[in-house]
Amino acid sequence: xxxxxxxxxxxxxxxxIRPDLLRLELALRGLESRQLAExxxxxxxxxxxxxxxxxxxxxxxxxxxxxxxxxxKIPGAADLLTVTRPDLGxxx
Numbered sequence: 001x002x003x004x005x006x007x008x009x010x011x012x013x014x015x016x017i018r019p020d021l022l023r024l025e026l027a028l029r030g031l032e033s034r035q036l037a038e039x040x041x042x043x044x045x046x047x048x049x050x051x052x053x054x055x056x057x058x059x060x061x062x063x064x065x066x067x068x069x070x071x072x073k074i075p076g077a078a079d080l081l082t083v084t085r086p087d088l089g090x091x092x
Contacts (some may be wrong), residue, residue, distance in 0.1 A: 002034070005041060009031070011038070012057045012058050012059070013057075013058055014055035014057055014058075015050075015055060015056055015058060015061045016053055016054070016055050016056075016075070017050045017053070017056065018051075018053070019051050019052060019053045022050060022051055022064075023037065023051065025044040027077065027081055028073045028077045028078060029068070029071045029072065029073055029074060029077075030074050030077070031071065033047045033048060033051055034039065034047075035058065036064065036067055036068070037072075039047060039053075039070065040062055040064050040067035040069040041063060041067075042064070046060055050064060051054065068081050
């Protein structure tokens with residue numbers, strides 16, 4: 001009897017995007033998550049998962065990073081924002 005190899009589905013690595021940094025990048029561009037989803041070609045739900053720190057696949061990560069790279073930051077926006085780092089309990 002010949003054995004037929006069974007192909008197993010390999011899972012892509014899953015990544016966790018830091019929600020605080022993603023929110024900062026959106027704020028620097030004056031964007032809402034739905035606008036990022038549209039620009040990245042993703043569903044609002046997928047971007048919402050990334051914004052809450054849930055794992056996303058590599059392709060989603062790449063789409064988010066590429067979309068942020070295409071969208072310009074608002075000049076002077078960084079000077080107006082206060083970034084709170086929960087891990088330090090203070091502002092940068």
